[in-house]
Amino acid sequence: MNEVALWLDAVIVAVTDEVPRVLTVRREGTAPGLPEDALPYGPLDPEGDRTLELGVRRWVREQTGLHLGYVEQLYTFGDQDRYPPSVAGEARIISSAYLALVREVVPVAGSAGARWRDAYAFLPWEDWRDGRPEVIDDRIAPAMSGWIEVADASDERARRVERAEIAFGLGQAGWAVERVLERYELLYELGLVAEATTDKLVRIEPREIAVEDAARLACERGIGRPMVLDHRRILATALGRTRGKLAYRPVVFELVPETFTLLHLQRVVEALSGVRLHKANFRRLLERGGLVEGTGRFHADTGGRPAERFRFRREVLRERRAPGVGLPGG
Amino acid sequence: MNEVALWLDAVIVAVTDEVPRVLTVRREGTAPGLPEDALPYGPLDPEGDRTLELGVRRWVREQTGLHLGYVEQLYTFGDQDRYPPSVAGEARIISSAYLALVREVVPVAGSAGARWRDAYAFLPWEDWRDGRPEVIDDRIAPAMSGWIEVADASDERARRVERAEIAFGLGQAGWAVERVLERYELLYELGLVAEATTDKLVRIEPREIAVEDAARLACERGIGRPMVLDHRRILATALGRTRGKLAYRPVVFELVPETFTLLHLQRVVEALSGVRLHKANFRRLLERGGLVEGTGRFHADTGGRPAERFRFRREVLRERRAPGVGLPGG
DNA sequence: CCCCTTATACTCATGTGTAGTATAAGTGAC
DNA sequence: GTCACTTATACTACACATGAGTATAAGGGG
Numbered sequence: 001m002n003e004v005a006l007w008l009d010a011v012i013v014a015v016t017d018e019v020p021r022v023l024t025v026r027r028e029g030t031a032p033g034l035p036e037d038a039l040p041y042g043p044l045d046p047e048g049d050r051t052l053e054l055g056v057r058r059w060v061r062e063q064t065g066l067h068l069g070y071v072e073q074l075y076t077f078g079d080q081d082r083y084p085p086s087v088a089g090e091a092r093i094i095s096s097a098y099l100a101l102v103r104e105v106v107p108v109a110g111s112a113g114a115r116w117r118d119a120y121a122f123l124p125w126e127d128w129r130d131g132r133p134e135v136i137d138d139r140i141a142p143a144m145s146g147w148i149e150v151a152d153a154s155d156e157r158a159r160r161v162e163r164a165e166i167a168f169g170l171g172q173a174g175w176a177v178e179r180v181l182e183r184y185e186l187l188y189e190l191g192l193v194a195e196a197t198t199d200k201l202v203r204i205e206p207r208e209i210a211v212e213d214a215a216r217l218a219c220e221r222g223i224g225r226p227m228v229l230d231h232r233r234i235l236a237t238a239l240g241r242t243r244g245k246l247a248y249r250p251v252v253f254e255l256v257p258e259t260f261t262l263l264h265l266q267r268v269v270e271a272l273s274g275v276r277l278h279k280a281n282f283r284r285l286l287e288r289g290g291l292v293e294g295t296g297r298f299h300a301d302t303g304g305r306p307a308e309r310f311r312f313r314r315e316v317l318r319e320r321r322a323p324g325v326g327l328p329g330g
Numbered sequence: 331m332n333e334v335a336l337w338l339d340a341v342i343v344a345v346t347d348e349v350p351r352v353l354t355v356r357r358e359g360t361a362p363g364l365p366e367d368a369l370p371y372g373p374l375d376p377e378g379d380r381t382l383e384l385g386v387r388r389w390v391r392e393q394t395g396l397h398l399g400y401v402e403q404l405y406t407f408g409d410q411d412r413y414p415p416s417v418a419g420e421a422r423i424i425s426s427a428y429l430a431l432v433r434e435v436v437p438v439a440g441s442a443g444a445r446w447r448d449a450y451a452f453l454p455w456e457d458w459r460d461g462r463p464e465v466i467d468d469r470i471a472p473a474m475s476g477w478i479e480v481a482d483a484s485d486e487r488a489r490r491v492e493r494a495e496i497a498f499g500l501g502q503a504g505w506a507v508e509r510v511l512e513r514y515e516l517l518y519e520l521g522l523v524a525e526a527t528t529d530k531l532v533r534i535e536p537r538e539i540a541v542e543d544a545a546r547l548a549c550e551r552g553i554g555r556p557m558v559l560d561h562r563r564i565l566a567t568a569l570g571r572t573r574g575k576l577a578y579r580p581v582v583f584e585l586v587p588e589t590f591t592l593l594h595l596q597r598v599v600e601a602l603s604g605v606r607l608h609k610a611n612f613r614r615l616l617e618r619g620g621l622v623e624g625t626g627r628f629h630a631d632t633g634g635r636p637a638e639r640f641r642f643r644r645e646v647l648r649e650r651r652a653p654g655v656g657l658p659g660g
Numbered sequence: 661c662c663c664c665t666t667a668t669a670c671t672c673a674t675g676t677g678t679a680g681t682a683t684a685a686g687t688g689a690c
Numbered sequence: 691g692t693c694a695c696t697t698a699t700a701c702t703a704c705a706c707a708t709g710a711g712t713a714t715a716a717g718g719g720g
Binding site for chain 4: 591592593609610613633634635636637638
């Protein structure tokens, strides 16, 4: 293993019908013959791609027909044991993950079975819009208690308590919407996501038949829909970053049409942040904060009083230093 | 150019005597024979380094004897024209940059001429502690005016005005401490940093003698001390990230000893953020915010009334969601 | 016409940021 | 030893943002 290969992974996010969606493709998973969800990815073309970002744009266009607007680099993943030897082959695989926000769910020309999926299908404990998700009390909390119990030393136990409290907001601080990655990694360690089980099996006991059965079992027992390799970790990174950015950068406007009603905008923010917002305050924040301006035109399909259509006020970038929609606790 | 090489760059930051310092080494620069400042860097060992972060720790230890504490990934730089062909050779060089915060300036065992340098020697327009830096009015503002004037179309002119106003806080918003990278990139485009000139020369007219002279000239005319390749851009990224993080994460405590006076802590924050803070409010923020607790012990070398020594209150991580020192305008 | 839905406009308490002022407790100059 | 100076610590005031609740406006459907 003396070579390095650079892959580019894309987390492409849109919001439709109050559901945060992520673009996935079908790939063969850990167990041979079992296709699983994956993020679109592809290798960097060292000669053709002038920048990493252009590389991402290029093959997303090629693979799905989608022209990306807002794109930002997320993180570069390079752990050695990230991919099992069967995938990595001889090279050390480094993956630079990118986050893209697109306006709406356009039909994708999927050569590789591309489709939009509810992001909370993969991370069901992240959606608090209808109250605390049941899976937390039913599955996660008991597993965490056990995990804390079995710590050898008392200082290790204290560390675990602290970690659990911070990640899942059990302490005074409450639920921190942007700690998505911390929560996923904790669940991985607890063995509550299928990837943790299959990863262990593939690396420690690579017997084919056992793997296939175990992978199925892990999926059934794990929380949320699994993804290929470490793609769910990348998705968690992306959701956490998006949530964090919503609060202090006007990124929501990348996800909605040119004009929109304030309630529509609120629903989009709620879908991504996974929590409900106070309507009147949300409006005040946007209007008094100068982030939007009315167009004078109205939208009548609301089922009630027609709502004014608003648009993003670009000038706010000059006026305020951190113009965002300020999530609770931010 | 079909191969990919992964390099790891480290921005190692400490604060001593109210000066933010960055660890540099001496390397041959663009003009042959002219050693310049560089960030410590080295290639990933695909077999030996289990993670990228461990790779960074390993060769920082090897090259400087320094054991890093807090380390985080900054950004991965992969533009094709980032490095001139003479450096890149046949491979496409991708650099993952890491930020490390260390407690104090320890003497470094420099095999490669490692030394601590004032970070503001490289980015002098970023230090507003003694008021607006003269270089802004003397050099930057006129250059920006010219740059705006020469825009062809009026919408291009408007874009330039907006960019300048946002980056340098000329508009209503004022100076945004964390926009370090935006400012550096604007100055690069304006040709006000030496690297912009030498980059152009090396790529467009690679005649050796002209390059050496021109590099010297560019250094003399450019603002701030230059660095090798794109290392100053990486430093700007690091400073921006650090400043942003100060406000909502307790990272200052990575830079000070176990116990400290509140004024000491304030000076460290001021050094990094480049702005002066209100003393009474800074104290209240830390004490009432629960970030620190008194030790009951006092420090008498202050020249005035002895100050109490404080320590970081770790419990705050459980109590608050974004515990930081809240820079002005944040 | 009434009811339901949604939009929009108020009020009010609380918290946070910014700032100014006063007092306490050391050091060094004379 | 007193005085000037330095720094630490405490207290108060005010603008403004945030979080939450209430009232009124304007559409549609039975």
